[in-house]
Amino acid sequence: MEQKEEHGNIDAETMQTLENKQPPEEILYDLAELFKVFGDSTRIRILYALFENELCVGDIATLLHMSQSSVSHQLRILKDAKLVKFRREGKSIFYALDDEHVYHILEMGMEHVEE
Amino acid sequence: MEQKEEHGNIDAETMQTLENKQPPEEILYDLAELFKVFGDSTRIRILYALFENELCVGDIATLLHMSQSSVSHQLRILKDAKLVKFRREGKSIFYALDDEHVYHILEMGMEHVEE
DNA sequence: AATACATATGAACAGATGAACATATATTGA
């Protein structure tokens, strides 16, 4: 006999519980930003190139048949996301993976894709 | 004394080895597509809402303060990526997670973000 | 069949994104 405010099928209490379980907005935003970085095949190729070796920018460009500029731009995005680190050696800058999560995230994605 | 074609620092043989280790173009594309789906906070919120319960479209909209249309559009993307499944019950359509990888991928991302 | 309810779909618009090009910065060596 009571008035229901819900469109659907769960009660207000459950609704509230679910709402409380949502991660904070800021975390959600960061999480989305992280996955966006993985959401480009060029960047994934760079990450795979760095899987076992560190590489300098020019070699990545040669390896992946990309322009130096494009590689540099993408490396910046990967660096901002803290997925790669770098060190300078003379004129070259060597990039390497900066986080073991990179492996696991790519692996998980690969498992899903390969089904 | 030989002419080097490489910009950088690794030899042609190593270059070739690295090139061979790159996943095939099609896989890379699918992988990027998958991560793109995770690369939006709205969709992540929907996935978290479905973490422990199935929910109908209207309830998701209410829970997340979104329009029905927007939720429906995003559910379509999640469905196409095979991350959610659905069943009809009368007028309502209930969505649920369709893959254990969803949990793991989100967890991995969360770990990286929370550092 | 007519209505109400739940969801899906299509079009349009604003904002984001990646590649390309030109240019700037930084390091080394002459």
Added chain:
DNA sequence: TCAATATATGTTCATCTGTTCATATGTATT
């Protein structure tokens, strides 16, 4: 200090993306 090399940055442009609004489809009830 000047030239050469390696990398980074700024801008522009075409394309993609998420939301909104309007409308269509599907289901149950009377």
